[in-house]
Amino acid sequence: MDVFSPEIWQSIGLTIELASVTTVTLLIIGTPLAWWLARSTAWWTEAIAAIVALPLVLPPTVLGFYLLVLLGPDGPGGWIASLWGGRTLAFTFEGLIVGSVLYSMPFVVQPIRNAFAAMGNRPLEVAATLRASPRRAFWTVAVPLARPGLLTGAILGFAHTVGEFGLVLMIGGNIPGRTRVLSVAIFDYVEQSQWREASLLAGSMVIFAFAVILTMTLIDKRSVRTIR
DSSP: OOTTSHHHHHHHHHHHHHHHHHHHHHHHHHHHHHHHHHHOOOTTHHHHHHHHHGGGTSOHHHHHHHHHHHHSTTSHHHHHHHTTTOSOSTTSHHHHHHHHHHHHHHHHHHHHHHHHHHHOSHHHHHHHHTTOOHHHHIIIIIHHHTHHHHHHHHHHHHHHHHTOOHHHHHHHOOOTTTTOOHHHHHHHHHHTTOHHHHHHHHHHHHHHHHHHHHHHHHHHHHHHHHHO
16 A cells, blocks of 8 residues: 555544644643642642643553543443434544543643743732733733743644554544544554555654654743743
8 A cells, every 4th residue: 555545644634633633622721720730729739730640650551441431332422422413432533532632631731830830920910010810910921921831732732642552542443534543554554564654654753753852842942041
């Protein structure tokens, strides 16, 4: 099979779509969560932070197993899918989004939380003296100051979603056009001993990973220069 066949481009498009939707969803959910984790003084704040960070240490197959149960026909996912005539969220693109959001959450929340924490209280206190409401201060002061953390979180979330394998295979399987993302396609090529195709796709992923790391390094250096 030609590596540039429609099937491969379909997997590339599906992977980019999954990573994009996941990243946007995580920024919407993760930014207020990171803000609360950075500002809260409640004793159970770190317990919530530990729950958010669980995917960092949990094997993907463990998280995938529980998600498979939850997204299956006998779990909440079955009830949700029934709203539009479906039977399950497992082995669907929507199910992959749910799994990717949960699995990539710590990679987005932690950099944003660190950026909010590093900002300190002083900028918000100054905004308060200028009669800015907490909401206005958040959008006009906190978010611009935390921009490097937001950018790092977005890049990490996107890259981590692109590189997912164990989780997406568990809850999505290998359905062309629906759940067959790039990492699964590489695995499929190896199983079929199509080494040329697997090498080209794997090499592309290495280049992508290098670009991500280089971009993050440049963002960190620029942030340090800005602070100084």
